[in-house]
Amino acid sequence: MKNCRIVCAHKYIPERKIDNDEMSRMVDTSDEWIVSRTGIKERHISTGENTSYMAGEVLKGLIEKSGISPLDIDLLIVATISPDYLTPSTACLVQHIAGAKNAFAFDVNAACSGFVYALSTAEKFISSGKYKTAAVIGADILSKMIDFTDRSTCVLFGDGAGGVLLQACEENHYLSEDMNSCGDKAMALYGGHMPVDTVFSKEQPNMGKYIKMNGREIFDFTLKEVPESIKRALSKAGLDLKDIDYIVPHQANARIVNYMAKKLSIDVSRFFINIDQYGNTTAASIPIALSDMLEEGKVEIGSGKKLALVGFGGGLTWGTVIIKI
Numbered sequence: 001m002k003n004c005r006i007v008c009a010h011k012y013i014p015e016r017k018i019d020n021d022e023m024s025r026m027v028d029t030s031d032e033w034i035v036s037r038t039g040i041k042e043r044h045i046s047t048g049e050n051t052s053y054m055a056g057e058v059l060k061g062l063i064e065k066s067g068i069s070p071l072d073i074d075l076l077i078v079a080t081i082s083p084d085y086l087t088p089s090t091a092c093l094v095q096h097i098a099g100a101k102n103a104f105a106f107d108v109n110a111a112c113s114g115f116v117y118a119l120s121t122a123e124k125f126i127s128s129g130k131y132k133t134a135a136v137i138g139a140d141i142l143s144k145m146i147d148f149t150d151r152s153t154c155v156l157f158g159d160g161a162g163g164v165l166l167q168a169c170e171e172n173h174y175l176s177e178d179m180n181s182c183g184d185k186a187m188a189l190y191g192g193h194m195p196v197d198t199v200f201s202k203e204q205p206n207m208g209k210y211i212k213m214n215g216r217e218i219f220d221f222t223l224k225e226v227p228e229s230i231k232r233a234l235s236k237a238g239l240d241l242k243d244i245d246y247i248v249p250h251q252a253n254a255r256i257v258n259y260m261a262k263k264l265s266i267d268v269s270r271f272f273i274n275i276d277q278y279g280n281t282t283a284a285s286i287p288i289a290l291s292d293m294l295e296e297g298k299v300e301i302g303s304g305k306k307l308a309l310v311g312f313g314g315g316l317t318w319g320t321v322i323i324k325i
């Protein structure tokens, strides 16, 4: 069995909620600015739980929902840009938390495209025929890397984790993908710089730990490239936009989604949007959306509905995966 399908999805959201009014008391901003520019009304911020804890809760939830043993998982990929440590990987910490002793565990770093990159990676392992059960998790605590005096970034991000369990199956549910990277624009979004600062080194510029973003450049780049990626993925799958039940985009900005819908000449209701509740949760946004869609009954496992999962973000990275749920 070299095909794979999503068996279930699960999410973990930190309890502490910060609405736009609370943000407005921290920096010079307003609910009106944030909602009109981004669609965000509130976000959840960790009060201490780290990335591995959130991803571990997701993995435990996936195990419980699917009824498998932790020992059945032979592949565990965590997409994150905010790990607990550079080493060990978050995936190894999560493996220990959930007792997934037989998993080949590693992290993927692709910012807001992390989940689709990780899903694509897991699909290649399963399609090799050598792996059967993969947990693919996106988890980020960007609040660790945010300057809460910088209004241009601090209002945008929220913390959270989400994931799916993939299992090998007979029928093809992974219909196509279109994955891209553009290192030429790497510095349009950066954070967590680690300059060489030793007794041997000459003085180096230190770009700091905080996320810095040229929001306008990424906005324009996304609108130019991402609709084309969706079209290429559809064409590879032999499908048309009308065949897709939902487009599930990375939740960076509701305005980007509105423009994307215009570029694709489709109604924005074809996109699933929950950014109002969570803000931009980086690698977690797409699996959190999938988990919410399943909980809300918008889609059901085994329904055969077709989804286009669309990531874009730091790297720059972007990609579309078309699946049948």
Ligand code: ACO
Binding pocket: 028, 029, 030, 033, 034, 037, 038, 111, 112, 113, 151, 152, 153, 155, 189, 213, 214, 215, 216, 218, 219, 222, 252, 253, 280, 282, 312, 313, 314
């Ligand atoms: N409150 C009030 N005013 C603000 C705020 C704020 N929170 N933030 C910025 N402003 C001001 C700016 O200072 C600027 O003022 P000025 O005109 O006097 O200079 C004005 O608002 C407009 O600023 P812009 O940056 O041009 O605003 P824009 O409309 O581009 O919206 C945003 C900014 C929301 C960041 C948008 O550009 C965006 O969403 N970009 C894409 C982000 C993205 O997709 N990132 C990738 C994923 S993230 C990842 O990979 C980790």
